[in-house]
Amino acid sequence: MADLIDLQADQSGFAVGAVKAELARKLRRAVSGTGRDTLAATKDDTKSAFSLRTQSRRSPFSRLANAWKLRVYPNDARSDTLSPTALVYTKAPEIISAHELGVTIAPKYASFLAFPTIEAARYGRRIFAAMLTPAVWMKENRVPLRFVPMPYGGVLIADLFRVWTRKNGRNKKARLAVFRRERPQVMFVLIRQATLRKRLHVAEIARRMGGSLRVAIEREVSAS
Structure with missing residues (x-):
């Protein structure tokens, strides 16, 4: 049992x-x-x-x-x-x-928030866009940036920066020599604060x- x-x-x-x-x-x-x-x-x-x-x-x-x-x-x-x-x-x-x-995002130790433009990212290839600051950009490219005030804040412009415009031609060297231009470029847009809705x-x-x-x-x- x-x-x-x-x-x-x-x-x-x-x-x-x-x-x-x-x-x-x-x-x-x-x-x-x-x-x-x-x-x-x-x-x-x-x-x-x-x-x-x-x-x-x-x-x-x-x-x-x-x-x-x-x-x-x-x-x-x-x-x-x-x-x-x-x-x-x-x-x-x-x-x-x-x-x-x-x-609302505001700078902690600066007067402006700096947003790189497409041109800045193009010439800062060794730096991730999120890490690209005006100081880093100037150090990397050895080109000074000029501040231009705007109603919303301002822009940082690189004067006499070489922009290579490639067009059809017999060879790359000839195209660069013929179509090289030097003109100011807006590298950063500066604003005092940004609001994310x-x-x-x-x-x-x-x-x-x-x-x-x-x-x-x-x-x-x-x-x-």
């Missing part, structure tokens, strides 16, 4: 383990699916906010949507945990936060997806 009782207990424990494992798989499917939906929603919101569907890949925000990532814990899909977690995060939290809240709705997406997770769990658990 004792052996029979022990056998029944073992079978009961096996049944409980099987039920737990199946429930864990269903919960993970629900969490993973909702996580993927959340990831897609945040990417779509970012793309819509900056009209990335109509802009070229050279847009400064073209990689912002792809900075959103998804991780599901535990990493092992065969784990029988009953508390799986999906984490949707971004590799650019400061940029995302600024465009979600709306902020609210574009993103991450908190709203998180609230909406919280309800979606409950529905997904109920659907998975009730499925046969």
Whole structure:
């Protein structure tokens, strides 16, 4: 009789383990699916906010949507945990936060914010555009910049900077010799502050997806 009782207990424990494992798989499917939906929603919101569907890949925000990532814990899909977690995060939290809240950016140790123009980036090839400052540009190119005041702030101009205009010809050397010009170029635009308006709705997406997770769990658990 004792052996029979022990056998029944073992079978009961096996049944409980099987039920737990199946429930864990269903919960993970629900969490993973909702996580993927959340990831897609945040990417779509970012793309819509900056009209990335109509802009070229050279847009400064073209990689912002792809900075959103998804991780599901535990990493092992065969784990029988009953508390799986999906984490949707971004590799650019400061940029995302600024465009979600709306902020005003002002210089901390200078009078102006300096934004490099296309010409400045072109002649500063060894420096990333985000790191290109007037001081770095002048050091790299050995060309002084002249400040010209404007109602909004001002511009920094490089005088007598050589601009190579390539046109059809017999050889490169001849073209450069014939079409070389020297003219002033605007390298930086200076403004006193910049205001970023609210574009993103991450908190709203998180609230909406919280309800979606409950529905997904109920659907998975009730499925046969």
